[in-house]
Amino acid sequence: MNTTESSIRFFERRGQGLREFAEATGYALSLLLGGLARLGQAKRRAASVIEQMANGSVRVLHVVLLVGCFSGMILSLQTGLELARWSQQDLIGTIVSLAMVREMGPFITATILAATTGSALAAELATMSVSEELLALEVLSIDTTAFLVMPRVLALAIIAPLLTIFVDAIGIAGGSLVARFQLDVSFANFYDRAIESLKETAVHLPVPKDLYVGLFKAVIFGLTIAAIACAAGMRARGGAKGVGDATRRSVRNSVILIIVFNYYITSLFYR
């Protein structure tokens, strides 16, 4: 095989990957809209929504908290060492709190949710797909979008911002510990700065803008993760390998979309 041929093959494969990504995303969008259109059934399906929320949050809480805490610590240490060179350590509280609430909190939470709850969800639905359970529901004329998709979409849209609040808080706490014991910035100083800089943005609403933009991001990420995972799972074909493929695809596609959406939401609110 010569180079031209192999490079054509290379681009052909990328092309296929891109088409598959576009198809999966389109299907996820249709599931998302279908799920949102059925939110009226949320009350009737409350038990199912709550079960999904519990599954999706309790099992990942410790991971989310651990990663959140260390992220805050790293952030504090890196910026703190640099700031200390200019004797500006006092700014650590501001930087850590803004970075956590605006960016890192929602992003870390979403990435972990995509890798844990999202992949488990994709695997669950993929198993149902390859074992003809979805087909059986279809033949029974049961609305799979209402029965399966809506509770999962709603659950993730609720737990993503809740977990984000935890991550914000523990990240800032971790940051303050590093500031106190490694950089000699007192807790009072750190938290005064943090609260002050968050308060400054509470202009339009009683809630700081940084917080509600961050939580808005988290909701969008939650919806994205659920829709992508449902789409990947429900399109799965071909036995155990199909389940594995669906899981991998779900994590990959949602991480890609999370980072892209993150940029656009940020530029929407902060430009």
Place this chain on the structure above:
Amino acid sequence: MIRFEEVWKALEGRPVLAGLSFEVGEGETFVIMGPSGTGKSVTLKHIVGVHRPDRGTVTVDGVDVGGADREGLRKIRRRIGYLFQEGALINWLTVLENVALPLRELTDLPPDEIRRRALEKLALVHMEEARDRMPQVLSGGMRKRVSLARSLVMEPRIMLYDEPNAGLDPGTATEINRLILATRDRLGVTSVVVTHRLACAFTVGDRIALLEGGKIVALGAPPEFRGSTDPRVQRFLGTGQD
């Protein structure tokens, strides 16, 4: 009742059905036999509109399934119970919840009544005892029975059985055959049974068809079928497991 006319279907570029024609009459039990991979499951999936013919027509009660819209398809499916080859029970619902699911999702019946009807169908397949267990912990035969109860709970007029006793020991297989007959007698359903077990075919079938190469190559009541001199039938009878 169910009618295939010159149905052609290719899946992923490979021809599966090639001019398949047959008719199943009201109340009849029609058995489809044939080697693995000849399109028996695909045939059943045409009856519920999961697959649509490339050419030819499939009609159920005079309605063209291939051309039906969403609502039309829903009406047809409401009359049909489908026993899937692997059972296809929802693995995170208990046995009773699985059987009750169609009633819960598709009717406005009060919970008590739903429970009563689901238990009644479980009793029909002798599985009331297992009502609170999860599908994963059941044996293959038990799963098939629960699945049968679920497909009966909406009181269908047509039952489709895909390999109802594949992978079961002879005793359990005989039990399933009895259930198929009991369902027919009690509910007067029209049935299509896909199987490669000769005992099942000869016990439950009013007529038996041999599907090969995407169409029916032999068809007849059990005695005729058994006595056929067609080499393909003889070959199949010779290899069919019992």
